[in-house]
Amino acid sequence: MRTSIKALTATATAALLVAGLAACSSSAAPTSSATPAANACQNVKSGSASNSVKVTGDFGATPKVTFDSPLKATDMERTVVITGTGAEAKGGSTADIALAAYNGTTGKELTAAQGFDGSAPATVQVDDKAFVPGLVRAVECLKVGSRVVLTSPAKDAFGNADLSQLSLTAKDSVVFVADVVDLPPTRATGKSVAPTAGMPTVKLNAKTGEPNITIPKADPPTETKIALLKQGDGETVQPGDTVTVQYKGVLWRNGAMFDSSWSRGAPASFQTTGVVAGFKKALEGQKVGSQVIAVVPPADGYGSAGSGDVKATDTMVFVVDILKTTR
Numbered sequence: 001m002r003t004s005i006k007a008l009t010a011t012a013t014a015a016l017l018v019a020g021l022a023a024c025s026s027s028a029a030p031t032s033s034a035t036p037a038a039n040a041c042q043n044v045k046s047g048s049a050s051n052s053v054k055v056t057g058d059f060g061a062t063p064k065v066t067f068d069s070p071l072k073a074t075d076m077e078r079t080v081v082i083t084g085t086g087a088e089a090k091g092g093s094t095a096d097i098a099l100a101a102y103n104g105t106t107g108k109e110l111t112a113a114q115g116f117d118g119s120a121p122a123t124v125q126v127d128d129k130a131f132v133p134g135l136v137r138a139v140e141c142l143k144v145g146s147r148v149v150l151t152s153p154a155k156d157a158f159g160n161a162d163l164s165q166l167s168l169t170a171k172d173s174v175v176f177v178a179d180v181v182d183l184p185p186t187r188a189t190g191k192s193v194a195p196t197a198g199m200p201t202v203k204l205n206a207k208t209g210e211p212n213i214t215i216p217k218a219d220p221p222t223e224t225k226i227a228l229l230k231q232g233d234g235e236t237v238q239p240g241d242t243v244t245v246q247y248k249g250v251l252w253r254n255g256a257m258f259d260s261s262w263s264r265g266a267p268a269s270f271q272t273t274g275v276v277a278g279f280k281k282a283l284e285g286q287k288v289g290s291q292v293i294a295v296v297p298p299a300d301g302y303g304s305a306g307s308g309d310v311k312a313t314d315t316m317v318f319v320v321d322i323l324k325t326t327r
Contacts, residue, residue: 041091041141043078049151050077055177059084059147062116063100065177071104073173076137076152084145087183089126094266095139096121096182096244096324103166104151104173110166120242120326121181123267130265132158138178150176186267187246188291188321190232199227199293200252200317210262211319213250213293220252220315224278225295229319232289237272237325239284244269244324252295252315258308267323276301279318286322294318 049071057063059082089095098115099122102108115121124131126140134157138150154163154172163169187209195201201214237243244267248260261268272283278296286292296316298304306312 042137043141044076044137044150046079047075047077047151049073049173050079050149053079053149053151053175053177055081055147055149059145059179060098060116060118060181062113063147063177065100065102065175067102067104067107067175069105069107071107071151071173071175073104073151073153076134076150076156078137079149080142080146081149081177082145082147082179084143084147084180086144086180088141088143089139089180089183091126091140093183094123094125094186095180096123096184097135097139098122098179098181099135100177102175103168104175105171110168110174115179115181120269123184123244123269125266127265132161134158134174134176135178138176139180142180144180144182146180148176148178148180150178152176184244184267184323185289186323188230188232188289188323190230190287190289190291193228193231195229196227196293199225199295202229202293202319208262209246209321210260211248213248213255213317213319215250215252215255215317220297221295222297224281224297224300226282227293228286228290229293230289230291230321232287232291232322234288234322235325237283237286237288237322238327240271240273241284241325241327242269242271243283243322243326245283246321246323247318249316249318251310252317256309258310258316267321269324278316279320282318282320283322288322288325290322292318292320292322294320 053067055063055065100113101110134152154168154174155170157174203212246261246267250257272280278300282292282294301316302310304312
């Protein structure tokens with residue numbers, strides 16, 4: 001599939017959850033981190049609208065959701081249906097969630113439910129600068145194991161996002177039912193291994209784990225080269241798995257970054273079969289917790305067509321933190 005990893009993330013995951021309706025999504029340069037005030041939990045209160053939504057079913061299972069439509073929502077409201085006992089999704093943290101979302105006016109689903117019944121959850125950052133307000137308000141400062149209902153005017157839930165992508169108008173209301181599934185790691189946790197001679201060198205930001213990649217003064221290899229920087233001890237990534245990763249891609253010719261999940265503030269999730277061949281080779285067969293560096297020539301990248309800032313002759317370098325894999 002000849003698409004950038006960023007574009008893949010937007011299409012492979014429900015548009016409601018990731019880049020399609022993210023509050024900010026440019027990967028041209030890293031976004032500034034949110035201030036503590038921006039990450040402070042607002043703890044939206046329950047009200048007549050959110051309390052009117054009836055949700056049944058076990059945590060993690062596809063919920064049965066009923067409410068009278070049109071549902072009138074003048075403000076954002078949040079009702080906790082199940083109170084979890086795990087770690088807290090504090091402001092600025094990353095959370096795996098399962099989500100069902102509805103047009104409160106019509107009662108119809110906005111997009112297919114995701115993350116329930118063992119399917120791959122969505123990974124979001126609890127940060128207004130990274131995701132639409134409704135998602136942040138729904139899950140912020142809840143503990144893993146919680147299920148929540150959020151009701152809101154559509155324009156408040158999605159902020160500056162284009163409501164027409166989900167056939168909504170500013171007059172509509174929305175209903176979110178979310179399970180806080182997990183708080184995954186945001187960087188590889190494996191043991192560091194000795195670097196491989198001839199490969200680009202990598203230095204990690206001590207606070208965020210984002211890699212700084214230095215290209216050697218040499219011609220790039222003509223075949224894909226893959227090396228471990230950290231050895232994880234988790235599950236092995238199998239062909240076709242849905243993986244959650246942090247990654248950064250730079251060009252061999254000048255070291256310029258062309259794509260990065262760190263820039264968007266949250267890990268990305270996608271199937272191994274949906275990315276360019278060199279990236280796929282860097283994932284499959286590796287263990288969760290590993291950090292991998294891959295040097296990908298055009299033949300295993302975007303070929304003669306190129307993609308965005310990646311020219312047809314460009315060799316790409318990826319550093320990938322493998323955080324999770326799901327079958």
